[in-house]
Amino acid sequence: MSADKTTISVNRDVALRFAKLARELGISIQKAATEALTAAEEILKDGENPTHLLYLYRVFKAKSSTDSLSLPLHLLAKIFEELETGRYTTLFYEAGRELGSVLAQWLSFQDLVKTPQILKLLLPVRTAQCRVEENNARFTLIFPPNIKRLIPLIVAYLRGIFDAYGYTQHKAEQREHVLDIVVYNCIQ
Known part of the structure; x- marks a missing residue:
């Protein structure tokens, strides 16, 4: 050789x-x-598992098929300062459900639980963690402080994603710019 x-x-x-x-x-x-x-x-x-590269590619493929757009957060927050965010909750839910339907073809829900950093590719989050509690998954997401007002829309988007995976029982709690969302009965 x-x-x-x-x-x-x-x-x-x-x-x-x-x-x-x-x-x-x-x-x-x-x-x-x-x-x-x-x-x-x-x-x-970077101290990560090479499988994360596969997840990144799969998320990219799923996201590419849903006509999504990355936008600077400060601009989005500025736009929603003048709008009533509640009017858009259903639209964000539907967009999340659409993405979740495609995403579920490429990644299992267990992949999201094992590797919550995947959510950083989908959401404007600084930190994403997941803990398994009995047969529930508790996602803790920390957002930039300047987008607190957008978190209800992000919750709707996440609900859509989780519902598309077939996990329709979840509860979200917001503390400032931290979001805890528990997805019930999702761990086999």
Whole structure:
């Protein structure tokens, strides 16, 4: 073997599927494997699990199919200063349900529970955590302080996402810019 190559052991089925896909796409297996390991290395440097990269890609695909737009929070908060947020709750719920329906095709609800950071890709949250309590999931989300007024709309959006997964029993509590939302009977 040359000095710039090495051999690693991986799950045989994964290796076979990977090689087959690379061949079908006309990509060098060595090049594809090197690029995949380079991406995984970057994730590991941040102390994360490389599976998070897969979740990121799946969320990107789901989000891309729902015509969503990332907008600077201070602009959105400014717009809603002049609007009655309650008028938009149903629209935010429906948008969340639409995204949740697509997202559920790519990620299980258990993926959200295990990796609540996924919600950082969907919401303007600084910190996302999840604790399992009996068969319930308690998500704690910390938002930038300047968007407290938008949190009821975000709650509606989350309710839509959770409902799309089939978990329609949930309770949300807001303390300043912190949101606790408990999803009941969702842990098998």
